[in-house]
Amino acid sequence: MTTRDEPLRDNAAWAAGVAELSILIPFKGDDPTPLLAALGREACDVELVVLDDGTGDETLAARVAEAVAALPFPARFVRLARNVGRAKGRNRLVAHARAGHFLFLDSDMLPDGRHFLRDWLDVVARQNPPVAFGGFSMHQTPLTPAHALHRAMASHSDCLTADCRARNPAKHVFTSNLLVRRDVFESEAFDEGFAGWGWEDVEWGMRVARRWPILHVDNTATHLGLDTASTMAAKYEQSAANFARVIAAHPAVVATYPSYRVAKVLKYAPLRGLWRPALKLYALLEGAPIKTRAFAMRLYRAALYVEAV
Template sequence: MLSILIPIYNYNAYPLVLELLKQCTNCGINFEILVIDDASTQHQSENNAIQFLTNCSFIELSENIGRSKIRNLLASKANYDWMLYLDCDTFPENSDFISNYIKQINLSAEKVFFGGIVYTKEKPANDKLLRWIFGQKREAIPLFERKKSPYRSTFVSNILIKKTVFDAILFDEKITNYGYEDFAFIQNIKLENIDIEHIENSVFHLNLETSSLFLSKTKTALETLLIISKTNSKTEIDSKIIKTHKMLYDLKINLLISKLFQKLQSRLERHLTSKKPSLLAFDCYKIGYFCYLNSK
């Protein structure tokens, strides 16, 4: 019935697997939990214990293959008709998380289901505020809002998909660097006219990066987006960054924005890593950096 697929990188996924195992067992379903570690340097001993749990398997890769390839690899090893992808740093919000998805499976619909992402209300340390604020405002989207734009509001960190549907799409393995592999995957679902059904079945996103690391990963992701945009025009459909850059280019001010970004970059980074970062400044940082990348 259900294959639960979890890619790991430098995170202890054992508590998550234990909770999923308990819920699946309580549901009385046929299931497997497949976990692949993408050459982590941390938490190996904790994650190695996963292989000794019932209906669970654990594979540790000797070299990092990236976020697209590892998800495709997990799917290739799945034995059941439905696959639930979860990020290793998530955790079900409720004890009926699996049973809620089983209800969708029993509908036998050729759809993709997304349950949502939430963040704890407890304010983190000052050096992790940017990631928390971003998650609260841009990822923890209420169900009624998600339904208004089902493709734009979907994340692969908590997604249920039929194996036959996935095999016809796959993650783009040409995307080897961090960022936007999930965006490209969702775009392909949309282009194939496959519906995404949003339901109330959230997971907590637990792993908050420091603001400086989040900024660094954001820059890498934008570099990835630039590569995608030059090789796949389909990304222009829903990418706000690409749309905004095109507007600035048409107005002939993209180079001006690039120069302003270079002058203000350090000041913006100090603000975004402070104890009062704003998402407006973060948005300016992203479009400024993207303009800079396009001007090189």
């Protein structure tokens, strides 16, 4: 079955009907088949929709179609001819979902537990949460010098236990491993005004937290797709406009963020055109101590956000 702009490929089980949980996975260039294979090892009451957001790679698409066909539960492969972006792509995924709860997973994730899906189904059955975040880890990520900076920064700020995340529930909401109840998403979809990389999931969490509680649980998945330092810097450079959009929508919340407070201080520092590039150069220097590189990269990100505060 196809629509004009969304060629679809369903596996044999798709016609079986509604499952308890819809797993929703977008990808753009990354290969989601290791994740599909890992999920496929759990034969439980779920369905899966994977969306190619305009990759344009026929070889990769063939591998994904083959992986979808092999899954033991209902699965659909959606291909977009052009990239629509992170927020709109996830909204498009929801349009294909049939269950009462959605589990958003990034395509470069890999479940840490053997009963990852069953554990999420247990959360749904016992607590029926409006929103829940399972957390992510670096447990299965290879140690490589090129990705050492990303590993250090993510381990410090993102790879947190449920108890730590629950102290500021809305701040730690990412689509890497996110459970959402259907009625919540029907009221609060992702803001399609975001472009490029960053902040669309955090902003969504801020909106949702005004109306519903956010549960944090320890049901982690590994983030395999660590970035090089240069890719991190490029993503931060893309994200400045998105950060400004979040400030406009949630000024009181963002004012509590360290990146905002540091950006406010740096706004009045002279000669920004000299020291901001120097921060980036140092952060990219693989031979420098990792802690000082991470500090430089955080300062560089805050310096980029100066224009938004």
